[in-house]
Structures are given as C-alpha cells and as structure tokens.
Amino acid sequence: MVSLQTPICEFAAPAVDFSLPGVDGRHWTLRECAGEKGLLVMFICNHCPYVKAVQQRIVRDVRDLMPFGINAVAIMSNDPQEYPEDSFENMQRIATDLAYPFPYLLDETQAVAKAYGAVCTPDFFGYNGNLELQYRGRLDASRKETADPDVRRDLFEAMKQVAETGQGPREQIPSMGCSIKWLDATSQ
Numbered sequence: 539m540v541s542l543q544t545p546i547c548e549f550a551a552p553a554v555d556f557s558l559p560g561v562d563g564r565h566w567t568l569r570e571c572a573g574e575k576g577l578l579v580m581f582i583c584n585h586c587p588y589v590k591a592v593q594q595r596i597v598r599d600v601r602d603l604m605p606f607g608i609n610a611v612a613i614m615s616n617d618p619q620e621y622p623e624d625s626f627e628n629m630q631r632i633a634t635d636l637a638y639p640f641p642y643l644l645d646e647t648q649a650v651a652k653a654y655g656a657v658c659t660p661d662f663f664g665y666n667g668n669l670e671l672q673y674r675g676r677l678d679a680s681r682k683e684t685a686d687p688d689v690r691r692d693l694f695e696a697m698k699q700v701a702e703t704g705q706g707p708r709e710q711i712p713s714m715g716c717s718i719k720w721l722d723a724t725s726q
Contacts, residue, residue, distance in 0.1 A: 542658040543712040547674035553577065553665050554653040558613065558643035561630040566611065566641045574667060575607030575701040578693075580640075581651055581661040581718065583616045584632050585623035587682040588715035589659050593636055595677060595684070596660070599694040601639050606701035607667070610640040615651035616659070616719040624719075651718055658715035664697050664706060672706030673697060676713040 555568045571577055580596065582589045600610040616624040626644055633642040645651050654663060664673030673696040679685040692711060700706050 541714060542717050543714050544657055544661050544674055545655070546712070547706065547710055548671055549706070551671040553579065553663070553669040553671070554650065556613075556643075556645075556650045556653075558645055558650060560641045560643050561626070561633045562641065566643055568669070571609055571611040571641060572665075572669060573604070573607045573609030576609075576667055576672075576697065577665045577669065578603065578608060578610040578697055579654065579663040579665065580610060580612045581615055581654070581656040581659055581663075582612045583614050583621070583624045583659045583716075583719075584628050585616075585621050586659040586716040588680075591680045591682055591684045592660065592677050593632075595680070595691075597636055597639060599677065599691060599697075602694060603697050603701070604639070606698055608697050608701050612638065612640055612642045613645050613650055613656075614642065615645040615648045615656065617648075617721045621719050648718070648721055656718060658713065658717055660713055660715050661718075662693055662713055664693070664700055666700050666704045666706075668704070672700045672704075673710060674712075675710035681714060
C-alpha cells in the first residue's frame with residue numbers, strides 16, 4: 539500500500555464532465571450531480587483503510603452540506619480485478635449498507651480519475667456553483683484511524699464557505715490516502 543497526499547488546490551480549475559454508471563443502475567453526468575451552490579467530487583473505494591476510517595463522516599458531512607445547496611458524488615476508479623473488495627457488486631453493497639446520500643459511480647477505464655488528477659482515496663475536489671475548484675483538502679484529521687469526534691471538520695467548513703461565498707479557504711490541509719490502483723501503472 540502506498541500512502542499519498544493530494545496536491546494543493548488549483549483554484550478556479552473547471553470540473554471535468556463525465557458520464558459514469560452508478561450503483562443505482564443509471565448513468566450520471568457532472569451536471570446531474572451538481573448542486574445549486576456547488577459539488578463535492580470524491581474519489582473513494584471500498585478497501586482503503588483511510589476511506590473506511592471516514593465513511594460515516596463522509597455520509598454525515600454530505601447530508602449536512604445538502605441544505606446549503608452542495609451536492610456530492612463518489613467515484614471508484616480502482617482496478618477491481620486486483621482489488622475484489624472494490625467490485626461493482628461490493629460498491630452496491632457498501633452504498634446500501636451506509637445509505638450513501640450521493641451517487642456512487644464506477645470509473646472502469648480510470649479516464650475520469652486521470653482527467654481530475656486524482657491520486658489517492660479519499661481525494662476530495664470541492665467546486666462552487668460555477669463548477670470551479672475551490673477545495674482540495676482533507677475531510678478532517680483522520681488517517682487510517684478515525685480521529686476524535688470533536689476534531690475540526692475541514693471539508694464541511696470549507697464547502698459551507700464555498701456555498702456562502704463561492705470561494706474556498708486559502709489555507710487547506712491535503713488529504714491523505716492509499717494510491718489509486720491503476721490498471722496499468724506505466725500509463726500515468
């Protein structure tokens with residue numbers, strides 16, 4: 539397992555369009571996922587200990603952001619042949635078990651992850667209402683273990699600010715997680 543940190547936020551970079559199959563049986567596009575005030579694009583998976591440590595907090599924060607006009611989408615880009623826990627069937631099970639309040643999509647070719655420049659799971663991209671990047675940081679202080687319940691909610695606070703002002707905080711702490719499991723490591 540390789541641990542990586544996300545790069546710093548490239549403010550105002552446009553969100554990349556996509557059309558990907560969801561665990562709910564339909565295809566989703568960027569516009570269908572976006573909220574009035576913004577969109578949180580999350581690259582996650584099922585097997586990563588960093589994601590497992592924050593799954594319930596992701597669900598909590600997404601639910602808490604919805605009243606502010608921020609929607610979310612989760613994209614799984616790992617190679618499920620090498621990591622069977624990340625199979626589409628397991629994606630469906632996890633989404634149901636945790637009652638994901640957002641579409642959970644499969645990026646089978648990994649083209650979307652590459653277009654976004656995603657490097658790890660979890661990797662968070664927070665966009666404003668114009669779908670301009672405003673946040674590329676961590677959820678909170680959790681790593682492979684869930685942080686204390688009273689830690690600062692970095693992602694929630696940043697995306698709430700994006701909803702209210704259209705701009706994210708200038709100071710952001712990178713997310714950390716497992717490297718995305720690429721189909722062909724030489725294609726990066």
